[in-house]
Amino acid sequence: MLVVFVGSGDREPMAGSSGVSGVASAHLGMVAGTVWVANEDGASLSAIDTASNTVATTVEGVKGPHNVQVSPNGKSLWAVSGHDSLAVMFDASSLQLHGVAATGGAPAHVVLTPDGRTTYTTNGADSTVTAIDSVTMAPMAEIPVGAGPHGLRPSRVVVANVAGSTLTFMDTASNTKVADVEVGKAPVQVAFSPDGAFVYTSVSGEGAVVKVDVATLRVLGRVAVGDGPIQTFATADDRYLLVANQGREDRPGTTVSVIDTKTFTVVRTVETGQGAHGIVVDPTSRHAYITNLYGDDVAVIDLGELRVVARIPMGDKPNGISFSSVTVPAQEAVMRDVPAPHGGAEPNAHMAH
Numbered sequence: 001m002l003v004v005f006v007g008s009g010d011r012e013p014m015a016g017s018s019g020v021s022g023v024a025s026a027h028l029g030m031v032a033g034t035v036w037v038a039n040e041d042g043a044s045l046s047a048i049d050t051a052s053n054t055v056a057t058t059v060e061g062v063k064g065p066h067n068v069q070v071s072p073n074g075k076s077l078w079a080v081s082g083h084d085s086l087a088v089m090f091d092a093s094s095l096q097l098h099g100v101a102a103t104g105g106a107p108a109h110v111v112l113t114p115d116g117r118t119t120y121t122t123n124g125a126d127s128t129v130t131a132i133d134s135v136t137m138a139p140m141a142e143i144p145v146g147a148g149p150h151g152l153r154p155s156r157v158v159v160a161n162v163a164g165s166t167l168t169f170m171d172t173a174s175n176t177k178v179a180d181v182e183v184g185k186a187p188v189q190v191a192f193s194p195d196g197a198f199v200y201t202s203v204s205g206e207g208a209v210v211k212v213d214v215a216t217l218r219v220l221g222r223v224a225v226g227d228g229p230i231q232t233f234a235t236a237d238d239r240y241l242l243v244a245n246q247g248r249e250d251r252p253g254t255t256v257s258v259i260d261t262k263t264f265t266v267v268r269t270v271e272t273g274q275g276a277h278g279i280v281v282d283p284t285s286r287h288a289y290i291t292n293l294y295g296d297d298v299a300v301i302d303l304g305e306l307r308v309v310a311r312i313p314m315g316d317k318p319n320g321i322s323f324s325s326v327t328v329p330a331q332e333a334v335m336r337d338v339p340a341p342h343g344g345a346e347p348n349a350h351m352a353h
Contacts, residue, residue, distance in 0.1 A: 028052060031282045034092075034324045035289045037298060038065035038079055042315030045079060047328045048289070050282065053300055053310040056328045059095055061336040062088055067109040067320030071116050071134070074325045080107035080121055086341050087121050087132060092326045095334055099137040102341040103130045108150045109189075109320065111157070113172055120157055120172075122149035129159060129168075131175045137341075141175040151189025151231065156214065158199050160187040167201055167212065181217050183210045191232040191241065193261065200241055202229035209243050209257075211264060221264045225257035231321075233279040233288070234261065235303065242288055242301075244276040252294045258306060268306045272299040278321035291318040 028051065035048040043063050049056040064083030070092060071078070077090045080103065087110055089098040104123025112119050112134060119132040122145075129149060131141040148163025159168040166180040167187060185205030192199050198220070199212045209232060211221040226245025234241050240258050247253030252275040258268040273292030281288045281303070288301040291314070298318060300310040 031284065031287050032325075032327065033282065034326060034328045035280060035282075035298070036068045036070060036077060036322045036324060037278070037291055037314055037318045038062075038068040038320040039315030039317060040064055040066050040082075040319040041317035044315045044333075045077070046314050046318070048298065048312055049327065049330065050287070050323075051327075053312055055312065055314075056330045057095070058315070058333040059090065059336060060333055061338050063338075065320070066107070068322050069110045069112065069320070070322045070324040070326075071112050072114050073116055076116075076134075077322075077324070078110045078112070078119060079320075080110045081338070082106050082108065082124075084338075084340060085123075086338075087119065087130075088338055089119075089134075089137065090336070092324055093328070095328070095336075097336050097338065100338060100341045101130075101132045101137040102139055103132075104128045104142060109152050111152055111154050113157075114155045118172060120152060120154075122152050122159055124148050124150060124162070127161075127163075129157075129170065143170060143175055143177060145170075145177060146180055150187075153190050153192060155192070155196060158190050158192075160190050160201050162186050162188050162204065167199070169214075169217065179217055181212060181219070183212065183219060184208060184222075188229070189231045191234045193234055194236055194238045200232055200234065202232045202243055204228050204230065204246075207245075209241070209259065223259060223264055223266060225259075225266060226255050226269070227251075227253050229257070230277050231279045233281050235281050235285040235288075236283050237285040239285065240267075240303065242279050242281065244272075244279050244290055246275050246277050246293060249275070249294060256288070256290055256301065270301055270306055270308065272301070272308055273297060273311070278319055280321045280323045282323055283325070289321055289323075291321050293317055293319060 031050040045059040105125030107121040145168040146161025150162040152159040157170040169178040184203035245253035273295040275294030277293040278291035
């Protein structure tokens with residue numbers, strides 16, 4: 001597996017550059033775990049060994065996986081199939097299939113509650129969220145939200161409605177909608193501050209990020225970023241909020257905006273690759289991992305230096321991304337037969353944002 005490590009500066013050399021062995025050795029072994037990536041047009045999930053920044057293995061068989069999510073305890077791995085309208089769960093260590101659950105149409109993202117008991121998917125074609133029992137894989141509820149629900153995160157589930165202009169706040173105890181908050185045109189994904197007091201959302205239609213107070217549901221601030229911001233993620237040390245600027249396929253964005261959470265201003269713009277889309281940060285806040293949707297790779301950002309230090313080739317259209325503390329042994333690609341769930345929506349093509 002080809003891995004290119006990058007020298008100094010925000011704009012990295014192309015694959016095949018030489019003279020970067022010092023950078024390579026300095027950034028190996030810093031983080032232990034696995035970063036999972038959903039290759040949407042590749043019908044596969046890639047497992048990156050974060051110690052070596054290489055692909056340990058690939059799980060094949062999920063059609064149109066838009067997003068992937070590791071459970072809070074790290075023991076299970078979830079993905080959604082926008083093609084087959086289902087959520088699928090694997091054992092994060094053995095990679096064996098645990099089961100599938102029916103969702104609404106065009107599921108985009110999947111998250112679990114902090115206790116891991118309930119799983120939620122956003123259904124872009126139905127403007128609903130499906131609540132799933134994480135043990136039995138049985139759908140529990142269909143919750144109406146805003147138009148074109150896309151990204152969502154726990155602990156209090158908040159949904160970004162990309163076809164509208166609102167965030168939907170949900171009560172996970174009753175599986176009901178609490179409120180809709182206007183944030184701007186085409187919000188795509190949300191991120192919580194480490195203490196849960198604030199939620200941030202990318203507003204793709206306005207090239208901005210908005211900060212909302214979770215207690216009062218008031219918009220507290222707005223900052224301009226790059227074109228077509230998609231996923232956003234707050235570091236565990238509450239120093240930075242990262243935003244991936246995807247742009248459009250005919251005019252890809254290539255950057256991640258780094259926002260200081262105290263001043264709510266952009267302090268650095270880092271060149272990461274074609275169509276920067278998904279973001280996850282390891283729990284130590286050392287590295288951020290960015291999927292480049294149109295470049296078919298993952299860029300690794302050192303958060304101390306705020307520069308790309310590695311680039312890892314992926315499958316076709318790498319999209320969602322999640323971190324796991326469970327290390328997956330290096331092995332050949334594995335194929336899993338994912339059966340159709342009982343009930344649920346008709347299969348459909350993946351939903352673009």
